[in-house]
Amino acid sequence: MPTLSSMSEPDQGRWFEPLRAILDRSHLWTPDDVTRSVNAALAGLGMRVRIWLIDYEQVLLRALPEPGRETPEPVPIDGSLAGRAFSRVVSVPAGEDGRRRWWVPMVDGTDRLGVIEFATPADADGDERLVRNCEMITGLIGHLIATITQRGDALETARRSRPMSPASELLWRLLPPLTASTDRVVTSAVLEPSYEVGGDGFDYSIDDTTASLLILDAVGHGLRAGLACAVTLAAVRAARLAGGGLYEQARAADAALLEQFPDSRFATAVLAELDLGSGRLRYINAGHPAPLLLRGGRLVRELSAGRRMPLGLDDAAVEIAEETLEPEDRLLFYTDGVTEARARDGDRFGLSRLVDLVRQHEAAGLPAPETLRRLAHAVLDHQVGPPADDATLMLVQWSTPAALNTVPGAGTTTREDQDG
């Protein structure tokens, strides 16, 4: 963890004014104003920033336009220092022109938003102190950017490489952040194709004692599927927030779908609750691919119990299944668009490929969201042309080290590893 002792050193106080200036100004920020006002606040320290946001497909970092400055070309995640900072959630130095540059990962909580590029004076504080302060500034900006995303369109358009379908537009506004972590657990998800998602969705709620989890796949494609997904998400959430358990959540979704979709639109889903103290997992599987229990990089088993018919089919007969996790276990939820993705020769992506990739990425020490980003791209790369179906993955790690691995500054800044 970053050392708090550095905060007490006398010149640490000079970082206070920029923080206050950024926070004060942020109440009235427009997207155009973000970089400009941050740079005005940092001018006294002789520093400049450029803010880069991750695109929806998680391929390129795209610079947030700053009035009066040229907007640079997007930078790929794969093979760049900026991408390394993003993917590993770790600050990466890049010397240039006698000045020091740092790529600092920008998150909201632990949801990866992008990176901030800092240009700092060559004679600035020692690297370690400097980068901790850059991470502090970045932490504030990440939270503030997340709060103003819906104030104007420009932060959204800056993240998009192309227009989004109405179904995707609907869905992204409904979903929680892709990644969330607490001391005990990290949950992370990814959806493809990000600009044309149809009926896939996910949800989670983490409190002190329990992680509530949902993955779902509503029948069909396009906006009709998106609407069925939206109805399911809303019904499950409403039941959960009213204190309902897994059974009540599933029945609430049944009732809402039956009422709204007389043509038998249904949604397959897994609803689960993980007790964060004991590791006890309770789940219902409504006609969905069985979640995978992974331990030490290996598939322990598919969680194939607790079965009922898909949500929307008025199935009152259900037994809630139970499983006990061991510390460090991973749960992988997925929709059939993942395993069914077909290569030109008809070869399906399949389960063993999926498990093998998780094992590789785990061995490389990747944070959960980065494992999922790479899995999603492997699925896309496997198939020819546009995906035939939505592919969604959600990885849940009951692990404090895995949770810390998603926090900027929790490790060292120059962590060595085998791949970028």
Added chain:
Amino acid sequence: MMDPFLTVTTTIVGERATVLSATGEIDGDSRKILGEAADAAIAAGQHRLVIDLTGVTFCDSGGLSLFVELHRRITALGGELRLAGLREMVATVVRATNLDRLLLLYPTVDEAVEASRHAG
């Protein structure tokens, strides 16, 4: 997917069963071809339907939801929907979604027709 490849022929077998024989792939697009054939049979008062899936090589959730929809409509009319001759691929999809708890499945069309004859 752009070119739905599904054909359906309707045969009335005796008094009490109408067989819709599907050949090809049933997905979110092509399902309307089977749906229209079923609509026509239902409109003609034929409420004991057998869908012959012997010639169906692929079925996705769009096809499954059509089966569920037809099951509901026909049941509400006092009739019955039966599915017959599912290939392994199609049977797997039905089982994976637990819809074998709802839909009436038969190994062959003959068995489905026979069951229709004795029903109700």
